[in-house]
Each structure stands twice: as structure tokens, then as C-alpha cells.
Amino acid sequence: METSSLALSSWMTFGLLLAIGTIVQLADAQAFFVFGDSLVDSGNNNYLATTARADAPPYGIDYPTHRPTGRFSNGLNIPDLISQRLGSEFILPYLSPELTGQRLLSGANFASAGIGILNDTGIQFLNIIRMYRQLEYFQEYQRRVRALIGSDRTRRLVNQALILITVGGNDFVNNYYLVPNSVRSLQYSLPDYVKYLISEYRKLLLTLYKLGGRRVLVTGTGPLGCVPAELAMRSTNGSCSAELQRAAALYNPQLVQMIREINNKVGRNVFIAANTQRMHSDFTSNPQAYGFTTSKIACCGQGPYNGIGLCTPLSNLCPNRDLYAFWDPFHPSEKANRLIVEQIMSGSTDYMSPMNLSTMMKLDNWTP
Numbered sequence: 001m002e003t004s005s006l007a008l009s010s011w012m013t014f015g016l017l018l019a020i021g022t023i024v025q026l027a028d029a030q031a032f033f034v035f036g037d038s039l040v041d042s043g044n045n046n047y048l049a050t051t052a053r054a055d056a057p058p059y060g061i062d063y064p065t066h067r068p069t070g071r072f073s074n075g076l077n078i079p080d081l082i083s084q085r086l087g088s089e090f091i092l093p094y095l096s097p098e099l100t101g102q103r104l105l106s107g108a109n110f111a112s113a114g115i116g117i118l119n120d121t122g123i124q125f126l127n128i129i130r131m132y133r134q135l136e137y138f139q140e141y142q143r144r145v146r147a148l149i150g151s152d153r154t155r156r157l158v159n160q161a162l163i164l165i166t167v168g169g170n171d172f173v174n175n176y177y178l179v180p181n182s183v184r185s186l187q188y189s190l191p192d193y194v195k196y197l198i199s200e201y202r203k204l205l206l207t208l209y210k211l212g213g214r215r216v217l218v219t220g221t222g223p224l225g226c227v228p229a230e231l232a233m234r235s236t237n238g239s240c241s242a243e244l245q246r247a248a249a250l251y252n253p254q255l256v257q258m259i260r261e262i263n264n265k266v267g268r269n270v271f272i273a274a275n276t277q278r279m280h281s282d283f284t285s286n287p288q289a290y291g292f293t294t295s296k297i298a299c300c301g302q303g304p305y306n307g308i309g310l311c312t313p314l315s316n317l318c319p320n321r322d323l324y325a326f327w328d329p330f331h332p333s334e335k336a337n338r339l340i341v342e343q344i345m346s347g348s349t350d351y352m353s354p355m356n357l358s359t360m361m362k363l364d365n366w367t368p
């Protein structure tokens with residue numbers, strides 16, 4: 001009697017464990033995929049022969065390890081801050097040798113500093129991962145994950161994942177406006193160039209949909225004319241470059257419009273537009289209201305506005321990074337990234353359309 005009831009209870013325990021095992025297996029953690037440029041690159045370019053890299057101090061000075069990682073930030077970048085909100089670990093760069101086995105199931109970051117919507121953007125940076133290649137890597141990623149957990153679970157993992165894509169700024173600053181009389185500026189008027197970019201971006205987003213993306217956060221550009229690099233190069237009196245502001249003002253609303261149109265086409269709100277221009281403008285127009293002493297001078301750099309050249313070990317470096325909206329001549333500080341992610345999570349429809357990320361997470365029953 002004793003032995004058989006013991007046997008029975010251990011069988012029940014075994015059965016229970018099996019059941020729990022099945023539940024755990026069905027509910028994979030929320031995966032997170034990132035595509036785009038230096039605003040969201042977490043270190044892919046460290047593995048490439050390119051000049052677009054952030055692998056020397058003082059990059060990373062406020063990162064948990066206080067060391068450079070390839071992030072174009074003094075500390076955390078936007079993907080890191082979103083991961084924190086999702087309650088997950090920071091997503092590894094796709095080229096990282098550590099991204100293997102179970103770690104693949106958390107997602108991957110395919111972004112590469114210097115790239116744009118167009119293949120000819122960032123040619124001066126040589127070997128970088130252009131958008132079409134990031135999407136090829138996403139397919140390769142899915143093949144690797146299928147070999148681990150099978151096709152059904154892989155499809156579910158990708159369908160349920162959050163995807164962030166940040167690209168477009170370089171198509172202006174590192175292409176159309178890189179040099180006077182650039183090839184693209186001779187080929188297109190600014191309004192026609194913007195239309196061309198939007199039509200190419202649309203193709204990229206539809207490819208992402210075809211590859212299984214169902215929750216895609218798409219950011220616009222910031223106020224391109226107000227970054228310290230442009231103030232240093234183009235401004236005589238400290239106001240933002242009118243030409244680049246005109247570019248951002250044309251591009252961002254058309255991006256929102258295109259996203260609305262492809263959501264209608266696919267029949268649901270797959271794509272969510274983040275109005276990063278508005279988010280940035282808030283603190284470039286009134287930095288003090290957000291705790292910054294300046295939004296014109298970069299923390300790390302040299303020359304007027306610390307906006308000339310790159311941030312290097314020899315650059316001027318501010319003592320308190322939280323007081324600066326810009327970390328280097330082009331990239332926001334961690335503090336500014338925090339304000340942006342705050343709005344992505346819970347901003348009104350002026351900032352997020354058609355909804356913010358916390359509303360989307362509730363809709364999908366995501367449990368961080």
C-alpha cells in the first residue's frame with residue numbers, strides 16, 4: 001500500500017511537472033528585435049571594418065560596466081531602455097559571438113551605425129550592415145531559431161515579438177546634405193527626395209511584415225537641424241539649420257501617413273509611429289524644463305557646440321552627462337533617451353500613433 005501510494009504521488013508529481021513544462025514551453029518570453037542606425041546600434045559595428053564605431057572611451061562612461069560597448073551613448077540607448085520596460089535583458093548585437101542557443105530566443109539587434117533607407121547612404125563608412133542585409137540576417141536568424149525550437153514556435157516567437165526600427169536621419173545628413181551638390185541633391189529636389197525615401201521605406205516595412213513582424217515600432221527622425229554637429233557646420237547664430245529642419249518637417253508627417261496607409265493595407269495596427277521629432281523638439285526648445293542646462297552643446301566633442309568631428313578620448317567631456325540633451329555631436333544622452341522612451345511608453349496620440357506602447361502591451365496581454 002505504502003509503496004504504491006508513494007509511486008502514485010510521484011507519478012502525479014511527474015505529471016504536474018510535465019504540465020508545467022508544457023506551459024512554460026508554450027509561453028516563450030517576449031522577444032525583441034531591433035533594426036536601424038547608430039541611434040539603436042548596440043555594437044554590431046564593433047565586428048566590422050568601418051569608421052562608424054563607438055568602441056573607445058568615453059563612450060559607455062555611464063554604462064553599467066563603465067566601458068564602451070559600441071552604443072552611441074554615454075550609457076543606455078533606446079533599445080536598452082525599452083528592454084528594461086519589457087522586463088527583459090539587453091538584446092545582443094546579431095554579430096556577437098555570445099548570441100547562440102537559448103539567448104537567441106530573447107531576440108537580436110541587427111542595427112548598424114551609418115546606414116540609411118538607401119543603399120548609397122553612409123558609403124563613406126565602408127563596411128556596414130545596410131537595411132536589406134539586416135533583413136537578410138533576420139531571415140538567417142529565423143532559420144537558426146527554427147533548428148532550435150521548430151517552425152511553429154519560431155513563427156509565434158516572431159509574431160509576438162516587439163520590433164523597433166529607427167532609420168532615415170542618415171539619408172539626409174550622410175547622403176543628401178553630406179556635401180554641397182551631392183549626387184542625390186542634384187538628382188532630386190528635397191520634396192521629391194522625401195517621397196522617394198518614404199516609398200523605399202514602405203517596401204522595407206512590408207518586407208518586415210512578410211518576415212512575420214506584427215508589432216513594429218517605427219521612429220521618425222529628430223529635429224535634424226538642431227543637433228550640435230549641424231549647429232557647428234551650418235548655424236551662424238545658434239539657431240537650428242533651416243534646411244535640415246525643413247527636411248525633417250517634410251519627412252516625418254509623410255512617414256506617419258505612410259504607416260497609417262500600410263496598417264489599412266494589412267488590416268490591423270501592426271505599425272506604430274513614434275513622433276521622435278516632437279519628443280526631441282520638446283527639450284531642444286525648452287531644455288531647462290527637462291533638467292538640461294543645454295540642448296545645443298554636446299557633452300563630448302570639440303569646436304563650436306562641441307559639434308565638430310567625433311567624440312574621442314581627446315575630446316572635451318562634460319562632468320555631468322545628465323545635464324546635456326546631446327551626448328556627442330549627433331546622439332542624445334542617456335537622459336534624453338529616457339525621456340524619449342517615457343513618451344514611447346505612455347505618450348499621448350500627439351507623440352504616438354495610433355497608440356502608445358503600454359496600450360499595445362495591454363492589448364496583447366504582455367506581462368513584463
Ligand SMILES: *[C@@H]1O[C@H](CO)[C@@H](O)[C@H](O)[C@H]1NC(C)=O
Binds near residue numbers: 132
Ligand atoms: C539595395 O541593394 C540590395 C542588394 O543589392 C537590393 O536588393 C535592393 O533593392 C537595393 N535597395 C535599393 C533601395 O536600391
Ligand SMILES: *[C@@H]1O[C@H](CO)[C@@H](O)[C@H](O)[C@H]1NC(C)=O
Binds near residue numbers: 236237238239
Ligand atoms: C539666425 O539666423 C537665421 C538665418 O541667418 C535667421 O533666420 C534667424 O532668425 C536668426 N536667429 C536668431 C535667434 O537671431
Ligand SMILES: *[C@@H]1O[C@H](CO)[C@@H](O)[C@H](O)[C@H]1NC(C)=O
Binds near residue numbers: 345349355358
Ligand atoms: C498611453 O499610456 C498611458 C499610460 O499607460 C495611458 O494612460 C494613456 O491612455 C495612453 N494614451 C494613449 C493615447 O494611448
